[in-house]
Amino acid sequence: MTGWQLAFLFLAGVGGGLTGSVAGLASLVSYPALLAVGLPPVIANVTNTVAMFATTVGSVAGSRQELHGQGRALLRLSLLTGVGGAAGGALLLVTPSETFEIIVPWLIGLASVLLMLAPRLRAWAQRHAEEGAGATPLGPLTLVVAFGVALYGGYFGAAAGVMMLALLSVAWSQSLARSNAAKNIATGAANLVAAVVFAIVAPVDWAAVGSMAAGLLIGARLGPALVRRVPETPLRLAIGAAGLALAVSLWVNR
Template sequence: MPADPPLTLGPWQLLFLVVAGVGAGLTGSIAGLASLVSYPALLAIGVPPVTANVTNTVALMGNTVGSAAGSRPELRGQRARLLRLCAITAVGGAAGSALLLLTPEDTFAYIVPFLIGGASVLLLFSPRLAERAGRGDGGLTAGTATGAFLVAIYGGYFGAAAGVIMLALLSAAWAQPLARTNAAKNIVTGAANLVAAVVFAFTGSVLWPAAAALCLGLVAGSFVGPAVVRRLPAAPLRVAIALAGMGLAVTLAWQAWS
């Protein structure tokens, strides 16, 4: 995949990315939609799409760090299953990043809106679906592991709303409060993102000043996000996340097909 030409950013553009990163961190840790803010912010200052995608993936490590620090109460008791699930999503993230570097980005852009829209619908109706299907006891079933692996491939490739898809999957699979599932989602998607970020750091066209500015804001915003989730009722929050995901799906569909 050819690299985009270098881009020089001024101090106001970097400050804009820090502020955008705070918003992305809040959105990401609460709803799994960090890229809804961070990716368009990179495009807004003139970063080419391929470079924006790669830079955004590297910067999103700040979301994982901040979310993990802010979600310690919700993460208690989930260590064993999260370690296993993170190993799976790390492999998926590596596969997705390799796919991005080896194939045209537009190939997947037409499928992305359907994935995000479908995940949003799944999240919206996940309580009813779980009641009919019977949720798991918190373990890691073959279906959950396979689904997480596929989501991680998508996350390593493009990543927008990967958190929504993962949250929908885990909400349907595990019988626990939304805040605990949301915290788990942040960790397992972060594992996929970490491997993809390492791959891009050595083989992609990362715009490092932009990545650093975004990452700084993401750490701050995502640290606050879990406290918001902790205090909000689960049902309205689930609906808000699902509607935001549907809005992103429509936006990306319009961009891909216009």
């Protein structure tokens, strides 16, 4: 991989970190960037999953106040999502690459639509959170759905954060900020376990991981401050439209 390609991935990582600050969809920027430098879809996906751990570190470090008092419930949830992430990663590795190439345009399309609908999802979640105070136990149905979201996250990942936030906001009557912090832990556990699996047995491009992870860490760190100064709606819609265009392009050229 050339120096210019690594520099491009670094900048894409910064952009992905910023996008994650807008709506939790960093992969909608980082994954296409890995395709753009010539990585095959499956290698690009596993490389992206390993690099994404940098965003988890940044988001968790900034949410310690919101995480206070959630330890026992999050331990239970994270163990489950970790297993789901491992299962999703294993599913990716044992299925033919052609299957992934057929499915991925639909996954990117779904992620793009969720990105454009994110404000409505957040508003809906906030209305539900305001109906009660405090945390309620995570029931069996919630855990089953959380496992499914983690399975999806281990397999591909983009928009898993939006799905998990919506789920926890419905199942857990607490503030949206606390649900968002819990989401970071739950999806981070799924991502971490999948990343470990990929690091051991998958063809990860480590040069790409290093460049992109550095950019993601910086983007995630700068994101909250910059997003306050940049209009969210045009940025979100532009990224969503670009994601839909990418999904169509990948489907046509599969």
